Amino acid sequence: MTQTILEDIRAGIARRKLMDGIFAIGSLLTVLVALIVLLSLFLQLFVQGAPRLDWQFFTSFPSRDPEQAGILAAWVGSALVMLVTAFVAVPVGIAAGIYLEEYARKDWLSDLIEINVTNLAGVPSIIYGLLALGFFSRTLNLGESILTAGCTLALLILPVVIVTTRESLRAIPRGLREAAYAVGASRWQMIWDHLLPYSMGGILTGIIIGLSRAVGETAPLITIGALTFIAFLPDFSLAQPLEWLKAPFTVLPIQMFNWVSRPETDFQVNAAAAGAVLVVLTLLMNGLAIYLRYRYRQGLKW
Amino acid sequence: MVKISSTLSTQLQPKAEVQNLNFYYAGSVHALQNVNLTVYDKKVTALIGPSGCGKTTLLRCFNRMHDLYDGNRYQGTIVLQPDSVNILARRVDPIEVRMRISMVFQRPNPFPKSVYENVAYGLRVRGEKKRSLLDEKVEQALRNAALWDEVKDRLNDAGTNLSGGQQQRLCIARALATEPEILLFDEPTSALDPISTESIEKLITELKHQVTILIVTHNMQQAARISDYTAFMYLGKLVEFNQTEYLFNQPAQKETEDYVKGRFG
Numbered sequence: 406m407t408q409t410i411l412e413d414i415r416a417g418i419a420r421r422k423l424m425d426g427i428f429a430i431g432s433l434l435t436v437l438v439a440l441i442v443l444l445s446l447f448l449q450l451f452v453q454g455a456p457r458l459d460w461q462f463f464t465s466f467p468s469r470d471p472e473q474a475g476i477l478a479a480w481v482g483s484a485l486v487m488l489v490t491a492f493v494a495v496p497v498g499i500a501a502g503i504y505l506e507e508y509a510r511k512d513w514l515s516d517l518i519e520i521n522v523t524n525l526a527g528v529p530s531i532i533y534g535l536l537a538l539g540f541f542s543r544t545l546n547l548g549e550s551i552l553t554a555g556c557t558l559a560l561l562i563l564p565v566v567i568v569t570t571r572e573s574l575r576a577i578p579r580g581l582r583e584a585a586y587a588v589g590a591s592r593w594q595m596i597w598d599h600l601l602p603y604s605m606g607g608i609l610t611g612i613i614i615g616l617s618r619a620v621g622e623t624a625p626l627i628t629i630g631a632l633t634f635i636a637f638l639p640d641f642s643l644a645q646p647l648e649w650l651k652a653p654f655t656v657l658p659i660q661m662f663n664w665v666s667r668p669e670t671d672f673q674v675n676a677a678a679a680g681a682v683l684v685v686l687t688l689l690m691n692g693l694a695i696y697l698r699y700r701y702r703q704g705l706k707w
Numbered sequence: 708m709v710k711i712s713s714t715l716s717t718q719l720q721p722k723a724e725v726q727n728l729n730f731y732y733a734g735s736v737h738a739l740q741n742v743n744l745t746v747y748d749k750k751v752t753a754l755i756g757p758s759g760c761g762k763t764t765l766l767r768c769f770n771r772m773h774d775l776y777d778g779n780r781y782q783g784t785i786v787l788q789p790d791s792v793n794i795l796a797r798r799v800d801p802i803e804v805r806m807r808i809s810m811v812f813q814r815p816n817p818f819p820k821s822v823y824e825n826v827a828y829g830l831r832v833r834g835e836k837k838r839s840l841l842d843e844k845v846e847q848a849l850r851n852a853a854l855w856d857e858v859k860d861r862l863n864d865a866g867t868n869l870s871g872g873q874q875q876r877l878c879i880a881r882a883l884a885t886e887p888e889i890l891l892f893d894e895p896t897s898a899l900d901p902i903s904t905e906s907i908e909k910l911i912t913e914l915k916h917q918v919t920i921l922i923v924t925h926n927m928q929q930a931a932r933i934s935d936y937t938a939f940m941y942l943g944k945l946v947e948f949n950q951t952e953y954l955f956n957q958p959a960q961k962e963t964e965d966y967v968k969g970r971f972g
Binding site for chain 1: 772775802816817819828881
């Protein structure tokens with residue numbers, strides 16, 4: 406009697422364990438499919454682009470001769486646009502996140518804003534390009550400049566910065582806020598002395614993830630009129646230190662797109678090399694984000 | 708007996724008087740109903756009662772913690788002596804109240820900063836920058852919290868690296884550094900082991916010579932051990948308030964008796 410019951414139990418356990426095993430293997434396979442596709446793509450890029458990845462490639466302007474062409478204008482353009490993007494998106498995004506999380510009353514209006522911010526993150530990037538073409542480029546008369554591009558991408562990543570700022574603030578326990586208030590801190594003192602330092606890891610992560618998305622954006626920049634062939638760098642002089650903001654520009658993904666669309670096969674190699682640079686750049690940025698998050702979390706516990 | 712209590716009463720100064728206090732949480736939960744209570748100067752007053760009776764809610768009225776959350780509403784007054792200020796009045800800034808009345812929370816909640824900065828923070832928010840004065844006040848507060856000898860060589864270590872009992876004493880030091888008139892304790896030992904609990908209790912009985920203490924506790928023995936006065940609360944009402952020994956030994960109300968005898972709660 407007891408023996409048969411015990412056997413039943415064992416058979417049941419074996420059956421359930423079998424299910425466990427099947428599911429584990431299935432999940433592993435799906436993970437592998439995703440990983441292998443991605444890795445082979447990267448590998449293809451690197452192998453194909455390898456012959457062009459040298460010093461000359463980074464220090465040359467585009468050229469009609471594939472062997473002479475390089476990404477100097479593109480990476481300088483990307484760097485400058487990112488600088489403007491960060492400069493605009495970081496203060497605005499953090500301030501908006503703080504306002505929504507700490508100051509705004511929790512009512513239908515803040516709910517509406519929250520839904521809209523989340524939705525903005527999902528708006529196709531070319532729509533931002535159209536908005537920027539009309540608003541920055543025409544209405545504000547900023548032209549087809551680095552400033553316009555930076556502001557456009559800043560708008561694009563603003564939702565990411567706002568959402569991660571809010572999430573990092575929300576992760577700080579209520580007890581810590583109350584502790585600060587209880588010794589007589591004002592709201593701003595509480596935010597400045599406590600919330601911001603404690604959430605800095607998360608906020609920085611959001612900024613970098615946002616920027617690494619922005620660095621690969623092409624569509625909105627084509628819409629606002631990024632050039633595809635630039636054989637000069639923005640002028641920089643101490644007399645007019647902000648003049649470069651008005652300069653025309655190109656960026657890495659646009660340069661890459663330009664090469665891909667050329668008929669000569671030699672340009673495809675250049676495209677692959679530029680793609681490899683872009684991938685490495687993005688990976689480095691994400692790696693930095695992970696490192697910063699780790700560094701900031703280390704000293705903090707509550 | 709009568710003589711003792713009369714000499715006692717001649718020394719008694721009210722520090723805060725709660726008058727007809729009603730409190731509503733957002734969504735109009737009537738959490739405190741017509742509470743009247745006198746907190747005496749330089750005495751330990753304990754608030755006891757079963758979970759959800761409103762004792763923590765009452766405690767948090769004293770430093771306007773409820774103001775931090777939308778929709779909460781006070782009715783009635785808490786008059787702070789000697790200047791007879793109603794600390795619940797709308798025109799009294801909650802920051803002013805919190806500068807006079809400090810709080811120690813249920814779970815030790817030191818800032819993830821150094822021991823020194825934890826204690827100095829209350830002074831820093833007031834704009835104090837002079838290093839020598841900060842040093843002095845930090846040491847004094849840590850001594851008063853019976854923590855100085857344990858941390859004097861590690862003032863720059865993170866406060867969160869201390870043990871649970873030390874963290875709670877650090878929180879007490881943080882609350883003491885600004886020399887408050889009243890110190891609020893919200894079940895300060897419920898997250899601590901018996902040894903740490905004993906050291907906190909000892910500390911409270913020493914601190915009452917400097918500061919008025921109001922303590923919420925779940926633990927009746929604790930109230931009996933350390934408090935001079937005890938208020939028993941039940942379902943948002945203050946059922947009985949008396950000197951601790953009378954409340955425990957000769958309760959006037961049936962509910963109080965049932966609770967202190969352990970028949971419910």
